[in-house]
Amino acid sequence: MTQSVALFDDRPFFEKAVAYGVQHGVLDQAKLDAIQTDAPKGMVQIARYFGSEFLRPELEKAKDRIVNMVSLTLQIHSGGDLRKAAxxxxxxSFMSRSKAASDMLKALIVMPQNTHFGMNEHGGFSDKHIPQLAKWSLCNLAEYQAELAKRQQVAHVIDAAIWMADELGLHADDLEEAGCDAEAVIRTALLAAATKHKEMPDWVVFQKIIATLRKPSATKAINLAAPKNLPAEFKAAVEQVRESVEADLTKILDSAITCQKLFNQTPAFVGRYFWVEDGLSEVDHFDRQTSAAWTKATGGHSDDSSLLTLFLCIATGSTGKTLLTEKTAATLIRKIRKSGLKTELATEFIQANAPAEHQDDYIDMWESFIDDALVTLESDHDYKLHDALSLLRRECNVSE
Known part of the structure; x- marks a missing residue:
């Protein structure tokens, strides 16, 4: 019985290519002589670059490096075909094939490793990268290709984010300054497109985008589609991120979760979406919100009596009013004597809703009122409520 035995050839690809070239007449003696002349020179240069050409171990390592780098170049250009490699x-020239690999490895080293803006280096290869080149100069083809594929994917995500941000009027420098994830930019850009927004949102507008998506009429027709003019090289990267947004929709569309809680307080969502930090816009929005809440609670009244009436109601846990009837005032006093006052509730309400420029004055007024009135309001001796009602008529708004 005839058996065929496959022998594993672990020689460097360069040596295999030379052997094939000699055997099949691709490489002549002149070429072999040129390689023998160039190789020692290249070894010395590499040993000097990574350490010292005067140490034998460094020269041995340099030999491994130059043979490996030439092998990398030949494998990549030939696709593993020995004839093409020869x-x-x-x-x-032998030296040019070593340099070609060195250039490829240097380009690999400076490619981004992380999709977080601000965490990647800019500029080309420099001396600080030499230790990395020392490592990669000994890598095999599979290791190089795996790392290249990984970094190319990262680069595509970053470039796609820059492209989509630019479409929404935001420059790459702004993303660097924000220090956000590229995926977060793409996710927000997809949501903006789904709600027909033409600019990268700030926090206020981002909340409006979510509110729009949560409308019953919108939830059935959310179109998370990549822009039609998205460059082809970015489509795979954007599609992968788009799928992650699809997976997020269950929580995004849950109206029971506020935007603040979901996007700023839920660990899995913090930093997952991007918005432009615009402090002035957020303050203005906050001012409008607090102004609306304050106006609604006070009914537009700003006199001390109306405000003290409101604060007293809040401190007892009652519905906020700026005018009490005699009967309501009496009920309020009895509630105070039974359950006490939580004066901090009124203070918190002022801090959360009153115009910023008046908050200190309102808190002082409230605390002064409590200091003077609390004993009377809580006194069991005034069982007919005469003193307490008289106090409220004088300090608050109590109708006849």
């Missing part, structure tokens, strides 16, 4: 070696 022809390539015949048409180019």
């Amino acid at each position: 022809v390539h070696l015949r048409e180019h």
Whole structure:
């Protein structure tokens, strides 16, 4: 019985290519002589670059490096075909094939490793990268290709985010300054497109986008689609991120969760979406919100009596009013004597809703009122409520 035995050839690809070239007449003696002349020079240069050309271990390592880098170049250009590799070696100098690999590895090293803006280096290869080149100069083809594929994917996500942000009027420098994730930019851009927004949102507008998506009429027709003019090289990266937004929709569309709680307080969502930090816009929005709440609670009244009436109601846990009837005032006093006052509730209401420029004055007024009135309001001796009602008529708004 005839058996065929496959032998594993662990020689560097360069050596295999040379052997093939000699055996099949692709490489002549002149070419072999040129390689033998160039190789020692290249070894010395590499040893000097990474350490010292005067140490034998460094020269041995340099030999491994130059052979490995030439092998990388030949494998990439030939696709593993020995004949093509031999022809390539015949048409180019040995030193140039080493340099070609060095250039490829340097380009790899400076490619982004992380999709977080602000965490990647800018500029080309420099001396600080030499230790990394020392490592990668000994890598095999599979390791190089795996790392290249990974970094290319990262680069595509970053470039896609920059492209989509630019479409919404935001420059790459703004993303760097924000220090956000590229995926977060893409996610928000997709939500903006789904709600027909033409600019990258700030926090206020982002909340409006979510509110729009949560409308019953919108939830059935949410179109999370990549822009039609998105460059082809970015489509795969954007599609992967788009799928993550689809997975998020269950929580995004849950009206029971406020935007603040979901996007700023839920660990899995913090930093997952992007919005432009615009402090002035947020303050203005906050001012409008607090102004509306204050106006509604006070009914537009700003006199001390109306405000003290409101604060007293809030401190007892009652419905806020700026005018009490005699009967309501009496009920309020009895409630105070039974359950006490939580004066901090009124203070918190003032801090949360009153115009900022008046908050200190309102708190002082409230605390002064409590200091003077609390004993009378809580006194069990005034069982007919005469003193307490008289106090409220004088300080608050109590109708006849």
